[in-house]
Amino acid sequence: MRKILITLLFALFGTTANADGHCSKPSGSINILANDFPALRTFVETAKGCKGSADFKVTHSSEHNKIAVPALTANPSEFSARIAANSSIVPLMNQDLIRPMDDLVKKYGKGIQDSQLITIDGKVMAVAFMANTQHLYYREDVLKELGIPVPKTYEEVVAASEKIRASGKMQHPYAAAYKAGWNLAEEFVNMFIGHGGEFFKAGTAEPNINNAKGVATLNMLKKLASLSNPDYLTHDSEAIKVEWESGKVALMTLWASRSGTLLDDEGDAKITAATKLTGPATVGGGNIPAATLWWDGFTLAKNRSDSDAEATFIALAHAASNKKMVADAADQAVWLVEGFVPGPKSIGVIEAVKMGAKPYPMLPQMGLMHGALGSEIVEFLQGKESAEQALKDVEAAYISKAKEQGFL
């Protein structure tokens, strides 16, 4: 956990032990499947710079999750590499579709730091290069004017929001991505972890959310929702970002990766100047933040020839240890690559790591729980059912899904 912190500090004091992005000119055929956003495009472009004589193809797709499992199941697999995150690596692990890359790391991974390696059961299954989390954003001017200190806990966020509302400055001072489905479930996951909850009974896939911690989580979500725009169930991170830019919100929980556009020179300069970032809040007296840490990394397809895997690894490792890339694209992401100098936009992630935030659970059945949460807790927030009933529904929905998938 502290590894990243050490890495980042290490980076701050600047060491240039390794030469920039060494590349051992691979040959073969490289084909990468990735999500579609600027930082990943930068990463893949950098990898392309080290393609040697290899045939280099990439598919950036918003539907990557859907394509990945069938694509890597085929033999030979369509893609030689898949860029995944801690949630999307799970189906690949479940189906045994990615290969360990210890020998490749040893042979070609000089620039890659140990902290970048994702190891499962002692084997390197992925190499991470980016980090992300959700944390608090606040309007310095509004808080100062009303004499409110920067909130450290969600209880303080609620109190601060109530104070702002009472002052008449803003009707709905808090915002978070509560859009029903994946986003809302993610907020529940954060808050539940903040309360110290465990989603499953130790060592099994039995659900473990219908308890006091689950109820406390739901009540906190509802309290925050009541301080948000009444349309909160349709608001994704894009929508709340726009709301922030329109100056109607003073406190917000949002992805660190989206800080870039909030701090750039587009939009109202006054709001931009007053936008400040801080770490994620804690909740319910707990000391770990109510947030999850995410990484993006690359994995290699199992059903592909060793030479293609080697070529792909060389190209991607070139990008995953490229100091020039992280320097040039410093504001696109919080890079885990050596040489990254964290700027003001990375405060959230660094704070989260310092506070000991947990990573998003990399469990085989977590996706099913996430899905069940996304649709079953909506009615509680709408005031149609009790917290206990909502949690009971989540467990029931999860259990049917888990039974179908053979986890229970």
Added chain:
Amino acid sequence: MEYGLDKRSNALKTFNTTFIIIWLLIACFPFIWTFWGSFKVRADFFSRADWWYAISAFNTLLETGGQFTSKAYSEAWTEGEFWRASRNTIIVTVFVVSISLFLGTLGAYALSRSTERYAFWILIAALIFRAMPHITLVSGYLFPFFELQIWGILPTTIVVLVAINQPFTLWLLYSFFKTVPKELDESALIDGCSYFQAFRYIIMPVMWPGVITAGLFSLMLAYNDFTVTALLLNQENHTMVPKIQSYLGTNQHEGNLMWAVSAVVSATAPLFMLVMFFQRQVISGLTTGAVKG
């Protein structure tokens, strides 16, 4: 021609005109708004502060110094590689429409001229086929397509779109063929033509309106489809709609909404022209076909 309405009644005429104007406003307003907004910056068109910004171009003035900007268009077409997506869309639509019509006319002609009971059951089966949600079909394709290594290329997508579109095309063309009198081809058969010759030289020439109508519906499907194209094409071959989707960004990462808006306007423009061009044929085409349902 004006049944149901008296030419003499002025009150009714006024009412009728008002109704049409209101309907057209409702029908076209979102597109006029989108077209107008595509020349603004994001902070104006997607503003949560005040919708009036989209009219007054408050931020557009600040950011670009002018009331209108075509930045989104030029960026989407060059940097966003929308040109490539348009090229792919043209290829896909041309092939889907022509293959659909070729297969559809043959099949529908046979159905319309058969008096056997199985013809009815084929029509019913086609309806049931049409009821299958596309997303389930496409998910089912993924495994075999990857295994056969035909995923990602344009021909696969074209064949899939043709297949998905066949039930509707068959039903539509079937009803058209039903309106062409049987005597026409029967006399040709007596004269010694084969069925194919009768179909090709006697029936098809009078079928153009129907073919154009069916073609337009296939074109719309191929042009607007998201499920099939997004899941079955690789990046190089992405058509316009998945491309537009990719401009929208993800949960964690910002997209480029104005690219999407300008791309939508760009994508709709040729469709407008096509519809304008074929409008007469569509309507007269449906006229013949629709009578019998």
Added chain:
Amino acid sequence: MPNKTFFWFFLPTGLVMILFIGLPIISTGIQSFYAQHDQVVKEVKKCDPFGCTVSIVVDQEATSILRDEKPLGKFNGFGTYVDRNHLAIEQISDFWKETETFGEFINQVTNLPFYKALLFTLTYCLFVTPNVLLLGFIIALSLNAISRKIRGPLIFGTILPMIVTPLVGSLVLFWMIDAEGIIGANLQLMMEDPYLSLKSSRTLTWITIIIYGIWHHSPFAFVVFYAALQTVPQEPVEAAIIDGASRYQRIRHIVLPHIYPVVTFVALISLMDNFRVFEPIIGFSAEGSAQSLSWLIYDNLVNEEVILFGSAAATSMMTIIGIAILLAPVLIRTWKEFRTAR
């Protein structure tokens, strides 16, 4: 037409349909009866940039033995169909025993995902289909009375809602109906309610989606009806005018009977499309308040990291059955027509 000729004419289209729709339907049907094998899990140490934990993974060695033996999975019969996320037979009988009033029972049942989705889907069909038919017909009548010269552009304007990509059309509309968007803000002014928001309550969301549905599908009905109107013979209409029949009577007794077959066709197609309603839910981000059967399938296949093929297959099969039931009256009519035509 002789069977052999029929065969050759129908072969190409039949082949693509069987290959790309028929076979997938069969395999979906088979899949819906299977569940995944029991996943053997084991505890291992996992390390990532943020630290190490001990947690579980699927034990590949143990699981792959099971998988190789039976690649389709574990036979589950109708297990998936009756589980809580689908027909929920067990839960419903429990509710029946536990609840005291019928209203409470209905409440409990519609809290189950499948019935919740079914309720919305049917409501949507019920409101959208007749309104589409009606609005399409009125627009067709009205446009038909307008001077021919300007009819072209008007028709073009009328079919606009149909031809634009639904995914994107509703994205723009989503922003327009926002409380701060052009439509939402003006609605607030008109209703004199500064807190009115179309997205915040279930009822208003449903109404919004239904209105969108009518707006989006009416042009289809219009095109077909307009074409059909062109074929109504002039003589009976003129004779009726001379006889002093009112406008309503003329439409009721001459125009409508003439275009009746077309009405059936439009009703059939739009009922089917409405039953599969899906895109507006995504476009309007309405998942919280409105879920349809197609949305459930999408959710199983796309929204989750672990793809639930069995569950999606079962919902798909039930969608097909649902459509078949809805269309049954029309199909029976078609059969009668077909028999008399022979």
